[in-house]
Amino acid sequence: xxxxxxxxxTLALVGESGAGKSLTAMALMRLHKTQFMDxxxxxxxxxxRDIARMNDREIRxxxxxxxxxxxxxxxxxxxPVLTVERQLVESILLHNDLSRAGARQRALELxxxxxxxxxxxxxxxxxxxxSGGMRQRVMIAMALAGNPQLILAxxxxxxxxxxxxxxxxxxxxxxxxxxxxxxxxxTHDLHAVRTVAQRVAVMYSGRIVETGDVxxxxxxxxxxYTEGLLAARPHGSFVDGGHRLREIPGTVxxxxxxxxxxxxxxxxxxxxxxxxxTLPPLELWGKAGFxxxxxxxxxxx
Amino acid sequence: MDRQFWTYLxxxxxxxxxxxxxxxxxxxxxxxxxxxxxxxxxxGQRGDMDAELMAALREKYGLDRPVIVQLLxxxxxxxxxxxxxxxxxxxxxxxxxxxxxxxxxxxVVCSVITAVFFGTMAGVFAARHSHRLADVVISMxxxxxxxxxxxxxxxGLMIVFSVKLKLLPVGGLMTxxxxxxxxxxxxxxxxxxxxxxxxxxxxxxxIYCRLARASMLQVLEQDYIRTAYAKGLxxxxxxxxxxxxxxxxxxxxxxxxxxxxxxGGALLTETIFSLPGVGRLAYDAVFERDYxxxxxxxxxxxxxxxxxxxxxxxxxxxxxxxVEISR
Numbered sequence: 364x365x366x367x368x369x370x371x372x373t374l375a376l377v378g379e380s381g382a383g384k385s386l387t388a389m390a391l392m393r394l395h396k397t398q399f400m401d402x403x404x405x406x407x408x409x410x411x412r413d414i415a416r417m418n419d420r421e422i423r424x425x426x427x428x429x430x431x432x433x434x435x436x437x438x439x440x441x442x443p444v445l446t447v448e449r450q451l452v453e454s455i456l457l458h459n460d461l462s463r464a465g466a467r468q469r470a471l472e473l474x475x476x477x478x479x480x481x482x483x484x485x486x487x488x489x490x491x492x493x494s495g496g497m498r499q500r501v502m503i504a505m506a507l508a509g510n511p512q513l514i515l516a517x518x519x520x521x522x523x524x525x526x527x528x529x530x531x532x533x534x535x536x537x538x539x540x541x542x543x544x545x546x547x548x549x550t551h552d553l554h555a556v557r558t559v560a561q562r563v564a565v566m567y568s569g570r571i572v573e574t575g576d577v578x579x580x581x582x583x584x585x586x587x588y589t590e591g592l593l594a595a596r597p598h599g600s601f602v603d604g605g606h607r608l609r610e611i612p613g614t615v616x617x618x619x620x621x622x623x624x625x626x627x628x629x630x631x632x633x634x635x636x637x638x639x640x641t642l643p644p645l646e647l648w649g650k651a652g653f654x655x656x657x658x659x660x661x662x663x664x
Numbered sequence: 665m666d667r668q669f670w671t672y673l674x675x676x677x678x679x680x681x682x683x684x685x686x687x688x689x690x691x692x693x694x695x696x697x698x699x700x701x702x703x704x705x706x707x708g709q710r711g712d713m714d715a716e717l718m719a720a721l722r723e724k725y726g727l728d729r730p731v732i733v734q735l736l737x738x739x740x741x742x743x744x745x746x747x748x749x750x751x752x753x754x755x756x757x758x759x760x761x762x763x764x765x766x767x768x769x770x771x772v773v774c775s776v777i778t779a780v781f782f783g784t785m786a787g788v789f790a791a792r793h794s795h796r797l798a799d800v801v802i803s804m805x806x807x808x809x810x811x812x813x814x815x816x817x818x819x820g821l822m823i824v825f826s827v828k829l830k831l832l833p834v835g836g837l838m839t840x841x842x843x844x845x846x847x848x849x850x851x852x853x854x855x856x857x858x859x860x861x862x863x864x865x866x867x868x869x870x871i872y873c874r875l876a877r878a879s880m881l882q883v884l885e886q887d888y889i890r891t892a893y894a895k896g897l898x899x900x901x902x903x904x905x906x907x908x909x910x911x912x913x914x915x916x917x918x919x920x921x922x923x924x925x926x927x928g929g930a931l932l933t934e935t936i937f938s939l940p941g942v943g944r945l946a947y948d949a950v951f952e953r954d955y956x957x958x959x960x961x962x963x964x965x966x967x968x969x970x971x972x973x974x975x976x977x978x979x980x981x982x983x984x985x986x987v988e989i990s991r
Contacts (some may be wrong), residue, residue, distance in 0.1 A: 392894060394893055394894060423896050423897075423898060424896065425896070426893065426894055426895065426896035427895040427896035428896060431894070432894040434887060434890070434891060434894075439886065439888065440887040440890070440891045441891065442892070442906050443822060443888070443910070443984070443985070444909050444912070444983065444984055444985060445909075446985075447907070453895065453897075453905070454895045454896075457896055458896065487987070488987040502891075505895070508895075509896070661739075
């Protein structure tokens with residue numbers, strides 16, 4: 364797979380569970396479990412430096428300072444026995460040339476930046492005493508501590524309720540505009556994609572099947588899978604009648620029994636023998652494209 | 665330390681008193697269930713006592729009265745801080761126990777520290793290299809420690825290091841007739857304690873090593889460890905700064921549970937290395953049927969164990985902020 368994120372741009376990576384979204388993010392920081400898998404990448408380029416060929420020390424210097432990560436569940440992603448201050452100051456000291464007092468000051472600024480009220484009193488708290496939204500704000504503050512150029516947000520709102528999730532999305536969008544950082548936003552919430560991202564890449568079974576501007580892809584999808592995802596969104600009101608949602612039959616194949624041809628073929632209504640035998644390549648026109656032999660006409664979904 | 669803490673402490677103190685009361689009554693009754701008393705032992709040893717003299721002795725020491733009366737009198741005495749009089753040693757029980765207690769406490773504290781420190785280190789190291797050679801070797805060595813009884817370890821170490829190599833003293837707390845400065849005294853006691861501490865702690869090193877390894881492996885799978893790596897921390901800093909404290913929690917719990925067992929182990933160790941501790945005192949008291957002394961040792965030990973558990977519970981709240989002291 365291949366994709367790029369520009370300065371100040373948000374690329375959303377969407378797809379079903381098991382499509383390999385989180386794995387992609389982990390591999391970018393080389394945080395995947397090396398005993399189980401290997402990242403085979405021609406190039407992971409960060410401002411002209413190739414992450415795929417870095418040694419452990421070099422990759423450690425990238426982590427947190429160039430690329431930072433926000434995780435799905437802020438409760439388990441924060442260390443339960445260390446205070447917010449310890450965890451924040453640690454990140455700040457690691458990537459900035461600051462004194463301990465300076466780092467504390469910076470921690471306060473970061474907490475203010477992510478809109479945590481009464482930041483001073485929160486510094487001494489432990490994660491279990493904070494609310495879910497507050498915890499995720501702390502995670503975001505921690506991610507910003509090293510002034511990264513790229514933020515990997517791995518389903519940052521999945522563990523939160525709808526109101527808080529909307530607040531976090533607003534915060535992310537705002538921070539990203541103000542700070543000019545690039546963001547890879549992983550989610551399966553298509554609504555969230557619309558809120559924060561300019562571009563989107565749809566993943567299916569470890570491959571990008573369609574990519575392009577959020578507006579274009581969402582209004583005129585070309586890949587049958589994208590179309591299926593969009594159609595499966597709940598729309599309309601639950602109150603007036605309520606109709607059954609469309610679904611994509613079947614599930615994502617596991618990496619071990621991926622078919623020879625298009626991985627989506629077994630679930631696709633447009634499949635032919637060609638689809639089952641050959642893998643459709645991702646054809647790109649500029650930054651948009653899709654990987655399908657029988658693309659849809661591009662009619663609004 | 666706020667008010668909640670003191671309320672907690674007060675509640676725990678009341679609980680502890682109840683437990684000690686149960687220990688006193690239970691031990692007293694248990695000892696009186698055993699046929700034969702101090703006078704029987706005296707008679708057996710002297711061989712020239714007639715029934716009349718024995719009855720007179722029983723009356724003198726109040727051993728002819730109903731058990732319940734003796735119990736109430738004993739409890740009353742304990743409440744006044746009087747643990748009774750040991751006729752065999754011609755001394756107050758409390759004095760005897762307090763004289764011997766520092767040695768036992770020194771032995772137990774040194775062994776706990778050794779066991780926790782080396783056990784955790786070995787466990788963390790094994791977890792870091794899980795399923796590789798270092799892990800397998802550590803697990804095997806530790807299994808041997810675990811399976812060897814304390815007396816065997818003690819005797820083996822003694823034969824090798826004291827008798828054959830003549831590196832360390834065979835037993836005792838210090839060189840007989842020692843004279844020298846404070847520092848020399850500490851050094852002398854320390855050399856005498858090496859073998860007892862090693863033999864007592866090896867078994868516990870094994871337990872804490874296995875516990876620390878398992879708990880470390882579990883902690884290393886947690887999301888916050890991934891977060892720590894994502895920050896750009898080195899493996900060393902992730903383990904020391906983020907994983908160790910979480911992995912230590914079960915070890916600390918275990919220490920609290922095993923303190924009582926350690927006192928039992930100390931008895932054996934003190935006997936092997938002829939250390940003048942409470943364990944030896946209790947051991948001798950049992951053979952001489954010195955009931956007041958046995959009871960006194962039991963009560964003091966129960967008191968210490970309860971105290972240590974309270975300290976560990978408080979320590980736990982400091983280690984793990986999620987455990988909060990509450991009413």
